[in-house]
Amino acid sequence: MFPTPIQKASPAARIGYQVLLPVALMIWLIPLIGVAVTSLRPASDLAAGNYFGIPSGLAFENYAAVFRDSPIGWYILNSFKVTVPTVIGAVALSCLTGFALAVYGFRANLWVFFAFVAGNFIPFQILMVPVRDMTLRAGMYDTTLGLVLFHIAFQTGFCTLFMRNFIKGLPFALIESARVEGVSEWRIFRHIVLPLMRPAIAALSVLVFTFVWNDYFWATVLVQGQHAMPVTAGLYSLNGQWVAAWHLVSAGSIVAALPPVLMFFLMQRHFIAGLTLGATKG
Amino acid sequence: MSDTARSAGFWKRNQLKIAPWAFLAPGAIMFLLYVLIPIVQSVWISFHDWDGLGDKVWIGLGNYVELLDDDTFYVALKNNLIWLALYLLAIPMGLATALFLNQTVWGIRLYKSLFFFPFVISQVVVGLMFTWFYAPDFGLFSQLIKWLTGTEIAVLADERFVTLGIIVAGLWPQTAYCMILYLTGLNNLNPEQIEAARMDNARGWRLLWHVILPQLAPATFIAMVVTVIGALRSFDLVSIMTAGGPYGSSQVLSYFMYEQALSEYGYRMGYGAAIAVVLFLIMMVFITLFIVRMIAQERNR
Numbered sequence: 001m002f003p004t005p006i007q008k009a010s011p012a013a014r015i016g017y018q019v020l021l022p023v024a025l026m027i028w029l030i031p032l033i034g035v036a037v038t039s040l041r042p043a044s045d046l047a048a049g050n051y052f053g054i055p056s057g058l059a060f061e062n063y064a065a066v067f068r069d070s071p072i073g074w075y076i077l078n079s080f081k082v083t084v085p086t087v088i089g090a091v092a093l094s095c096l097t098g099f100a101l102a103v104y105g106f107r108a109n110l111w112v113f114f115a116f117v118a119g120n121f122i123p124f125q126i127l128m129v130p131v132r133d134m135t136l137r138a139g140m141y142d143t144t145l146g147l148v149l150f151h152i153a154f155q156t157g158f159c160t161l162f163m164r165n166f167i168k169g170l171p172f173a174l175i176e177s178a179r180v181e182g183v184s185e186w187r188i189f190r191h192i193v194l195p196l197m198r199p200a201i202a203a204l205s206v207l208v209f210t211f212v213w214n215d216y217f218w219a220t221v222l223v224q225g226q227h228a229m230p231v232t233a234g235l236y237s238l239n240g241q242w243v244a245a246w247h248l249v250s251a252g253s254i255v256a257a258l259p260p261v262l263m264f265f266l267m268q269r270h271f272i273a274g275l276t277l278g279a280t281k282g
Numbered sequence: 283m284s285d286t287a288r289s290a291g292f293w294k295r296n297q298l299k300i301a302p303w304a305f306l307a308p309g310a311i312m313f314l315l316y317v318l319i320p321i322v323q324s325v326w327i328s329f330h331d332w333d334g335l336g337d338k339v340w341i342g343l344g345n346y347v348e349l350l351d352d353d354t355f356y357v358a359l360k361n362n363l364i365w366l367a368l369y370l371l372a373i374p375m376g377l378a379t380a381l382f383l384n385q386t387v388w389g390i391r392l393y394k395s396l397f398f399f400p401f402v403i404s405q406v407v408v409g410l411m412f413t414w415f416y417a418p419d420f421g422l423f424s425q426l427i428k429w430l431t432g433t434e435i436a437v438l439a440d441e442r443f444v445t446l447g448i449i450v451a452g453l454w455p456q457t458a459y460c461m462i463l464y465l466t467g468l469n470n471l472n473p474e475q476i477e478a479a480r481m482d483n484a485r486g487w488r489l490l491w492h493v494i495l496p497q498l499a500p501a502t503f504i505a506m507v508v509t510v511i512g513a514l515r516s517f518d519l520v521s522i523m524t525a526g527g528p529y530g531s532s533q534v535l536s537y538f539m540y541e542q543a544l545s546e547y548g549y550r551m552g553y554g555a556a557i558a559v560v561l562f563l564i565m566m567v568f569i570t571l572f573i574v575r576m577i578a579q580e581r582n583r
Contacts (some may be wrong), residue, residue: 002468002476002494017385021393024382028397031411034422035348038414051420100305104298110580112306112575119317119512121569125558129327129551130320133334133398153316156309175365185301214404216518221544227300232406236522238408246414253407265404268395275459276466276501 019153034219037251039063046247062251070241071226072252075234079259081144082151082219082230083212087205089152090159094204095197097156098163099189103175113164120157124217127154135222147230151212158211159204162277167193203274206267210260231256328555333548345556354556358533362443362514362564365534368449369456369513373505374525376460377498381490383461384468389393394465403460409522412451413438438524443530448519448532460505467501468494503575510568514561535561 006017014243039051040060050056067073101113131150132141162199170193178188219233226234235256242248264271293300311494328345330338349355383394400408415423418436428434437447471494479493495502518535520526526533526541543554 001384001473001488002471003381003384006387018387021387022389025393025396030422031397031415032399032403032407035411035414049420052422059289068451093312096305097309100302102300106302109302110577112310114577115318116313117576118569118573119313121507121565121572122317123320123515123516123558123565125534125536125554126324126562127317127320128324128558129334129555130323130423131316133551135313149312153312156313160309185297187321189305210402214406216404216406216521216542220521221341221540226564232404233404235410239522240490249410249541250414253410257403257407260402260404261399264397272398272462272466276463276504 009034035250035253038246039254041247043247062247066248066251070238075229075231078144078228079213079230082147083209084150085148086212090155091201091204092207093156094159094163097160098167101164103168110256116157116160128221142224142228144228155208161215163200170196203270206263206271207274209263211261312363324555324558327552328559330552331553334551342390345553352535354530357530358535358538360536364445365449365513365516369509372453372456372460372509375457377464379461380464380468398458398462400455405518406522408451409519413523416447441528444524444532448523452519463501463505467498468550471497514565
């Protein structure tokens with residue numbers, strides 16, 4: 001283990017470490033703590049210049065006000081309408097593509113694979129004009145469906161990389177023996193490989209949920225009106241309306257950040273397994 | 283009857299050749315339609331003058347020539363380089379944080395999760411948090427600066443510091459990302475090699491440099507990839523925190539492109555596409571390097 005376990009160090013160092021941990025964490029999370037505290041600070045505190053002191057009370061009223069006086073509840077619903085179908089679509093498509101690229105040794109295999117990988121790294125701006133134009137002409141501009149279709153297509157790149165590497169790690173003998181017995185390729189996929197892919201599906205679902213929930217660029221490019229706007233773009237426009245009403249901006253930010261945060265804490269193991277794919281072996 | 287029998291026979295014989303393409307088709311078609319073809323279309327559009335509605339007018343390299351005379355373009359290019367250079371700090375910072383947290387004491391799992399927290403939050407929220415953090419008069423950071431130096435600096439309104447201020451906001455989640463990559467790497471170290479090195483009296487920095495870092499190479503590679511791509515993709519924070527201002531001093535190519543293509547003074551899709559192509563070419567240099575390395579790894583399997 002590296003660094004040397006603290007248990008082998010002197011008692012003073014051990015205590016020092018235990019004290020340093022929460023202090024370092026506090027410093028690291030200062031922006032977050034600041035916003036969380038501000039979101040519960042009564043507006044009167046801000047007016048009186050009490051920005052950092054102990055709040056004069058806990059104003060859960062700020063959260064009520066955000067939901068009552070702004071369409072943030074609607075924005076959040078839109079975000080779910082974009083995120084959930086995207087997760088299902090991208091994961092489903094990449095189970096298929098990942099299987100194709102992991103199991104069959106056809107000639108173009110590596111080329112197709114690296115097209116997916118490379119597509120994943122390109123700047124969004126190179127897609128912006130044609131994708132916006134295509135979405136407009138298909139009558140899907142300013143709809144959640146337009147966003148969903150784009151996100152499914154784009155996330156399929158990353159998901160394929162992930163699924164393909166995951167299936168490569170499964171024992172190939174399983175597939176070969178099924179073939180010898182004459183099981184069709186589809187049934188091999190459906191009944192032998194797919195049940196083994198559960199951990200990969202879980203990891204990808206959490207990751208794609210977070211990526212798509214947090215997307216801001218496409219939310220501004222493919223949506224204009226309030227009725228289809230996801231919460232990231234919605235929060236930005238609310239920020240313009242709530243000039244200097246930092247207690248509201250803070251409460252809105254916390255609300256917008258919450259779903260992926262919950263997702264992360266509930267599915268932490270899967271989340272990290274997905275994110276660190278490839279960090280241990282080539 | 284004989285027809286179906288023959289087609290079944292055909293299927294049986296060729297199943298292994300057709301199956302991969304059948305499995306690939308749905309995902310590949312979507313990817314082609316929304317990612318690969320639009321890249322080509324963007325290049326094509328960049329040779330035109332186009333407002334997004336009317337006819338495209340072919341102007342050849344006109345957009346690129348105009349770009350060479352555009353001061354904002356150079357500001358954006360320079361800022362992209364600054365982003366790239368400073369964003370790489372996330373890698374050593376992430377490694378340092380990972381080394382700090384790689385202990386087994388009570389509650390360490392929760393500490394690791396909380397340190398990772400910034401990465402889970404949307405960049406829009408990160409941007410708003412840091413805007414608040416930097417705000418003159420009441421921002422925590424400006425208060426700190428005032429207390430330390432006696433003068434107040436409005437980071438996001440000051441041409442000298444604005445890009446730096448945004449990059450610091452970006453480093454916050456990026457460091458968390460690199461940290462988690464290294465924590466996973468540290469978890470999978472080869473204990474025998476480390477013990478052997480310790481027997482040979484390798485300690486601290488020397489052990490880290492000669493034994494640990496080589497074993498962490500895969501994590502470092504992934505951290506490099508995501509950090510370089512993240513730096514060049516930076517859009518959300520610039521849009522949220524400054525919209526490229528003040529006076530265009532915090533522009534980056536990604537935001538400059540967006541602003542030109544969908545500007546309130548009229549849509550300039552061709553010009554925007556040309557900026558996107560430049561950004562794409564810059565990124566292609568890195569993407570090619572990454573892919574070449576990945577292909578080499580695939581061959582070694």
